[in-house]
Amino acid sequence: MPQSKNYYRKCELCDFNTHTSSAWSRHIKTIKHLANIEHQKFIKNFIVANRHIPYAQLQEIWRITIKLKQLKEQKEQQQLKQQQKEEAKLIPKEPKDLKQVCIYCIAVGEDKYVGHTFNLKNRISTHRQKCKSSERLLYKCIREIGGCDNVEYTELARYDNCDLTKAIEMETKHFYEVKPSLNMCVPTGKHISPFMKSVSNNIKQY
Numbered sequence: 001m002p003q004s005k006n007y008y009r010k011c012e013l014c015d016f017n018t019h020t021s022s023a024w025s026r027h028i029k030t031i032k033h034l035a036n037i038e039h040q041k042f043i044k045n046f047i048v049a050n051r052h053i054p055y056a057q058l059q060e061i062w063r064i065t066i067k068l069k070q071l072k073e074q075k076e077q078q079q080l081k082q083q084q085k086e087e088a089k090l091i092p093k094e095p096k097d098l099k100q101v102c103i104y105c106i107a108v109g110e111d112k113y114v115g116h117t118f119n120l121k122n123r124i125s126t127h128r129q130k131c132k133s134s135e136r137l138l139y140k141c142i143r144e145i146g147g148c149d150n151v152e153y154t155e156l157a158r159y160d161n162c163d164l165t166k167a168i169e170m171e172t173k174h175f176y177e178v179k180p181s182l183n184m185c186v187p188t189g190k191h192i193s194p195f196m197k198s199v200s201n202n203i204k205q206y
């Protein structure tokens with residue numbers, strides 16, 4: 001932008017000056033400039049409203065007034081942040097971390113268990129660990145038939161690009177096909193499975 005010798009504007013409020021009209025147009029729209037105008041209005045109003053008060057007292061009142069104004073602004077900022085946080089919660093998150101899910105079945109004698117996993121090898125290892133002492137129906141039944149070596153794992157299906165919600169949805173589809181007797185809950189975990197085999201011998205339900 002070429003500078004003009006004729007054009008010159010200086011903003012007393014912002015300690016800003018320029019030789020181009022376009023820069024001046026931009027400046028008068030800046031937040032800093034607009035805030036400084038508001039601040040100046042505030043000072044003028046304050047002096048007019050308190051013109052009957054001696055200068056020394058006025059200074060003290062001014063100090064307190066400014067402090068209160070800052071506190072009010074801080075509080076408004078906090079409220080705004082809180083509001084933004086709450087709004088952010090309402091916006092659905094981008095689907096991320098999409099992986100292949102495996103829907104698997106464990107056959108324990110005549111009984112079955114259906115589950116989903118993003119890593120079948122790790123999941124089997126977890127089942128083996130839990131099998132040692134867990135009081136859940138699946139593990140109790142596995143112990144009854146002599147342990148993990150006597151069960152059979154079957155992959156029912158694999159689905160690409162799944163998040164947890166999608167994985168549970170796919171698991172649910174197979175769950176109602178297989179009607180497994182060793183799942184204690186439906187895949188969403190929200191209620192007890194209608195297919196769970198009835199047991200009375202101290203098996204904890206949840």
Ligand SMILES: [Zn+2]
Binds near residue numbers: 011013014033036
């Ligand atoms: Zn300005």
